[in-house]
Amino acid sequence: MKGYKIIVLAKQVPDTRNVGKDAMKANGTVNRAALPAIFNPEDLNALEQALRLKDRYPGTTVTLLTMGPGRAADIIREGLFRGADDGYLITDRKFAGSDTLATSYAISLAAKKLMPFDLIMCGRQAIDGDTAQVGPQVAEKIDIPQITYAEEIEKIEKGKITIKRRLERGVETVECPMPLLITVHGSAPDCRARNAKYLLRYKHAKTWTEMQQDTEDYLWLREDRPYLDIREWSVDDLSADETFLGLSGSPTKVKKVFNVVFTAKEAKVLGDTDAEMDDLMKELIENHNIG
């Protein structure tokens, strides 16, 4: 059996779920540097689905694709430690300021370079924007079907994949011919932990940029073990049209950002004593707030 070729799209995101007080600068803007950078949670769900297919269908390969600054290579390493086969980092200053449309353009070019593939899988959405747009937009640009909110891949048979989807108020099972793009819902199983064997094997996996900052003996090691190479793709590597990238390729513009300041309203502060609770409840009942 030849297995399937799967591309997993993953994003490194600031952990917006744990925004502490130091995450805001004195001038009220977000201090991204103070937020830990993590593997977008639903992309991990997607990676797990891909790895399960790899377990089930021998010969299947899982390739990670991410876009971001140099440090986003961490995402590729994290994926390799859990069982992915290789990874590509799309990185170039010219991508800065890209909205979802410009981002999906860059990712679709990279995915086309990896053709032929059977599946592209990614999380439903990333926690820094919660837009859920990049997956469907990549699918449209490659002109393949999309199946969103996947919770379980039931089977692949005769070139068709059967997927259970999690909808707002229910579930749906669909069958779709490959290739296609699947976005995975957070209700799908969590990703497996790092595997000790892969951790050792890929400990020194690095991008070319990272390698150049390394020692001589490391470069020698890489010649011996080409699988340690995390490949980087720039705008030129993707033969991308720059008018579709970065700020110029982004139809949405941020007009104004304002730091959240809670509207000051005098709250009546109460303790939890019997008397205070009784008075409050009495007032709520009298004012028909309850009852």
Added chain:
Amino acid sequence: MNNVIVYCEIEDGNIVDVSLELLTKGRSLADLLKVQLDAVIIGKELKGIEQQLYPFGVDNLYVADDPRLYPYQTLPHASIVSKLFEEIKPEIALFGATSIGRDLAPRIASALKCGLTADCTSLEIGEHEDKKKKKIYKDLLFQIRPAFGGNIIATIINPETRPQMATVREGVMKKEIKSMSYKGKRINLEVEKYVRGEDFVVRIIDRHIEKSKINIKNSQIIISGGYGVGSKENFDLLFELADVLGGEVGGSRAAVDAGYITHERQIGQTGITVRPKLYIACGISGAVQHRAGMDQSAMIISINKDPEAPINQIADYAIIGDIGTVLPKMIKYYKKNTK
């Protein structure tokens, strides 16, 4: 200027609430811009569907009626809407931020290479000056949404591309009938001209849509819990109070992520938006994305051990204490002093 259009969703022959809410908003945007309100509906057996839509002020209703078009599938719906938009070139296009709208709108935005803003909490019309280009854009759609985990509120615009697309969650906008006698025009689309054969490659094998049993949105009293509730078991107290007061239980995203409560009860920007008479926030710190879903409540009571919790700043009453102490006292007083 061209019109405002709303993509309307249908479930079991009924237009869903969020679409009617968007028509109400679309009508007011159209009035501000002095243009007409359009709607597009795609499905099967749509005879008479206009009766549900005209009262919300729809001037032009585009209908694609074909047995293959219901239940919803991405590709045929995307083809029809994209092609229709290319023909009529709407100024603004609104979609519900639902399983369907969030699947469909980005595909269309990509095909038309236009901007799309997800989960807007407010839509306004305004003017924008681009100082670099020395150009003034009049009557733009200001798409306002919390971003970056809710720590900032961003106003997004699409100066150059049309339509200006946005999705909005259910309950964020108000649903209001314009006039029961309002009459629009129905335009039937010839489906074959809008779809491709390969749009029907996906086969729906099985589909279970449950009528939402939990009716948080329309509940007048909501007892809501956050991460500070501490455990799934501790939520029982919230259910007990809700039961006694005749309310519903909701939760913050942190409580849902922690597994204390199910996703369909999530209140906030990425959950349900509510406007109850009374909102009791238990152990909720008050991140802005939660606040976006409940700050229109008539009265807010916060119960939190932390006097500095941001939720206290929008609360009418801030009880500084433990929910394990406070809730039983409320339940006890209410049981004793009513009926």
